[in-house]
Amino acid sequence: MTLRDRLAAANLKATHQRMTILAALDDCKIHPSPEKVYEMIKPGNPTISLATVYNTLESFARAGLVNKVASISGNMRYDANIGAHGHIYCHNTDEIIDYYDEDLNMLIIDFFKKKKIGNLKIKNITLNINGDKLDRNKEVTIK
Amino acid sequence: MTLRDRLAAANLKATHQRMTILAALDDCKIHPSPEKVYEMIKPGNPTISLATVYNTLESFARAGLVNKVASISGNMRYDANIGAHGHIYCHNTDEIIDYYDEDLNMLIIDFFKKKKIGNLKIKNITLNINGDKLDRNKEVTIK
């Protein structure tokens, strides 16, 4: 599905800024802040405004095109991956890393087939792992 | 364990402000923001400063006495419950509700006995359920 089509499906007009921002988010695996997205696209779009990045990300989130992720570091982060997955928060490096495990996903789905939550329209369920990187220069490994 | 002892154990001097703030958090199940804590204790402590509430909550979180919880609504929230538990975020009411289920807890503990995460010192693992309340005037029910 093209950027254009995804915007159309979300009822958003296909402006150059929106396509640039959505493409940047698709490419960016680090759950960037609006400021970070701005830095990423500024070189190729020198006239873009930071406020537009903020507003655009917010409208994407409202439309369900991306997920807004709250972070302990005090700014919002955006995630182009809208499938079911969890996050690893490294507090000492301010990184947010995707965590997906098929078995865990099944476990959670099965669990909530039995336990029902009433009076709530569930958007998503995510497992959050909070911690500190031991060696800041190395990756977090999942095995 | 008394408020005094908990502060001592965290290496924090037992000031009147700290005991008031810790007691308020203990009593408050709604994961209050610093502003909200300030409103709660202000009547009985008219000279307390909002900055002190911010700084105190932050030092409690650093000491592991409470948990800092990031929220989509743009402010931080604090949680006196430091045991393993999850959260239900109602985006339309800005409520954060505790979610604890014995079975789910076991499931998650067992799961992470098998799947290891390397180069990360895990602080806690929480399951977050994001959604909107259907009837804003009624409680979310868990069964």
Added chain:
DNA sequence: GTGTTTGCAAAAGCTTTGCAAAGTT
């Protein structure tokens, strides 16, 4: 008494808003 903590006010982030100009369909 020594060192830490508080209150105040000011400053520093992060995010939203108002409005004219530009863009989209």
Added chain:
DNA sequence: AACTTTGCAAAGCTTTTGCAAACAC
């Protein structure tokens, strides 16, 4: 042509900071 979106600057939040006075041990 009608309506929406953008850029800019200003305003509005939340949170942190500097420093003298007050407090804890």
